[in-house]
Amino acid sequence: MVLLASSPQSSPRRLVSMHFALRTIAIACLLFAFQLFPIGMEASADTPRPNVLIVMADDCTYNDLPMYGGENAKTPHLEELANQGLTFDRAFLAEAICQPCRAELYSGLYPMRNGCNWNHSASRGDIESMPQHLSRHGYRVGLAGKVHVSPRSAFPFEVVDGCDKNCVRNPTRPMQLDSIREFMDRDDAQPFCLVVALVEPHVPWVMGDASAYPPGKLKLPPNIGDTPETRSAFGRYLAEITYMDGQFGQIMSELDAVGKTDETMVLFTSEQGSQFPGNKWTNYNTGVHTGLIVKWPGVVAAGTRTDALVQYADVLPTLMDIAGAEPRPEAFDGSSFAGVLRGESDAHREYAYGTHNNVPEGPPYPIRSITDGRYHYIRNLQNENLYIEKHLMGIKGKGELNNKYWQTWVYQSFEQPEVLRLIQRYQLRPEQELYDLASDPYEMNNLIEDSSLTGVRQELSEELDRWMKSQGDPGSEQDTVETHRAAKNGEHRFGI
Template identity: 25%
Template sequence: MYRLVLLGFVFCTSGIVSAADQPNIVLFVSDDHGMDALGCYGNPIIKTPHLDQLAKEGVRFTQAYCTSASCAASRSVILTGKFGHATGSYGHVHDYHHFSTFESVKSLPVLLNKAGYTTARVGKYHLAPESVYKFDRVLSADPRNTVEMATACEGVINQERPFFLYFCTDDPHRDAPFQPEPWDAPNSFGNREQGFPGVDTVKYKPADVIVPPFLPDTQPCREELAEYYQSVSRIDQGFGKLVESLRKAGKSDNTIVIYISDNGIAFPGAKTTVYEPGVKLPCIVKDPRMKNQGIVNNAMITWADLTPTILSFAGVKYSASDFHGRNFTTILGETSPKGWNEIYASHNFHELTMYYPMRVVREGKFKLIWNIAWRLEYPFASDLWAASTWQSVYRSGGETFGKRKVKDYLFRAEFELYDLSKDVDEIQNLATDEDHADVLKRLKGKLKAFQLKTKDPWVILWDHDDSMQGTGVGL
């Protein structure tokens, strides 16, 4: 019989509750999936019935944020509870990029393993080194076939010990080749004409997709969105298979399920930016112990909050000072909890050649972006530059990309201040508006305090502040 975990109750000498009281935990992470393509977030065209059902049975967050809209950097935050600028996770880990988390960092799977959990991962990893992000079991499956991935997880699901399953798809990330022939051919987003074993191919007509306002309403863009939608529907089927496996194993009532994406949709204006389409993401949490269902939670949370939250779900004792994020289990059942109206974001690199550090503070309706390298042209991810959606505007010499002027996308002000209650598309920069001078000053102060608190090396660029300057001989 499943017994309720009482967070904050009496812990064993090891710092955890007994194994019998520990719920299983599934963290399902898609790759480049925005809020734009989910039925439960308001899209009437996309077919995502299983994820929509999760929202009906759980909690759907409306203001959940990654802290860096780049795959590897975001995933490091998800599994450490710390911003990448403090852990060395500045950007991509693979090939010549080679960013890597400091060996001293304690990650979520390692901490859960010490607490008695079997930890398993399947699909995209994109983290380094393995000694920091070590899992007990590494499962093999095609990361583009989420049904196959779910099948590969059945052994973990059917075991007796509590488990933590890190389920990471390659969908709906763009797929190679990134430079199509001809140039205006849409990227496949992993879709295949022959389909995938066990997956029903769900295709969409370009005329039917909903073009987000930050994108141009062009035929190339619509064609790419149709491919993106198809990839998202494949995710949903695999998620449904995973839920069914939990049900058949009798684990539905003692398994917490969390669905998120690592960063926003893989189109210019979203992924690799800190504009809302890049960092504001789906987050759905189902805790079967909760009586109320279908809750819409407006708290501002970030992926830095996930590690302390999951440890709290597991009944693992920790110090709040161990992480930059905080536990949101206590406000899951609320709609607009007090004290959850401020978040921070920190982006440094995507690819190695894409140096463009940005820091963000969001306080209520106001959002401040500090473009630290603002004198540089904004760098493009290789796949986004080659995208027919961008090339159709670039090759025609278009002046606008969605609602934003192309020149404003490529060349940005040092500070961007937006009132999101009036300007959801982040077009009207208020940083030079005298009526918002006090807001700008206050948010700059908060941003610097955040950097100092989280030991951000880039704090030195506030008037050459050397308060964090080391001796050059430290670890």
């Protein structure tokens, strides 16, 4: 741009004309800037704001995936994503149950603060979530597939068709990509945030090609009892993982077809653990540890991994940071890990927190936990109770949604002592548990009595107490029929 300067010989009329021209140019520039960045939208000095595509699996144990050491599942599309992005080795969610973990992800608030502390309940009606927060910064925010959060006032996603919303349908409806494509391609001038919440590998395990996983050739994890029925069920579960991987590949192909691959951040997460004992509905590592892979072309280094400790509550603050929003620590329990994505930091949070309330999935069995990324401390608040999870251990009607391998564990418990130990581990838990996740990711060796770890135990226990108090968590009183019923009615009894 050439700047015009006046000289001593310039006439007054010429000077006025020049000033008028310069003022006109300045106003035009301002108007152009406001067109690009309307009020409430900020531009990044370094990189443009990306579109955001979040793809969720449903009940997929993180270390059944190959990029986390899984030795069975075939997931070529997710492995390609890992090769193109950043894999988080220490990502957690607060509660290993479908509705609470999604409410945490979408709100940036822990279960106590957003109000959803049980399955089949409700968050507080006055909270805000991803749609409200991101729309203020110019994003279109939609959700395709399984919703499983409420009330609508707190989670007003634009509903996008194309994916089955019913996680227990048999069979799952085929994915239709027209609406997903339309949402991604609708407006080149406005960024989008789209959550695609798939329903595999949630039970019933009926999708995919189970013949690709012959039961006799499978390598079972050490926290799963080895019986023929268990092997058969595990093979069907693995087939659903591969089916889910194929769906992910289709979604990525659509993103490429609309020409937005290079300007879109893709975030995949495996959600909580699978419906095998010790995974979903527990605070064990294979329950609350989630797979998390992020691809951000031009920003995230391809084929990298990080030990940075992150939690579902951190995702929305991260997206807000990337959108250019001013930090609002009071609005979220989590905080942005955008610095980790950009390669500016190798660390994020100091602790990740966990909670479990068993009602209405079974009788009360409240649990709280905390990890620093290596050590995992678990407190069973009513360990005098027998742990029961009705979906996994019981049968309703003809049992279409129940896998009967548990009954084979019980039958074999006399002849197979290792299976008996797994039953006892699942149902008879000590008051406190402590595990070294680096050497024991399946948490088979409780170190709570190890005197060399007294300092670790005390530090984690005290921090867990502090966190519970900060959240207004009364502990056992949360895990009652009365408290659950009150939450469903929008009359939450506890919390801040």
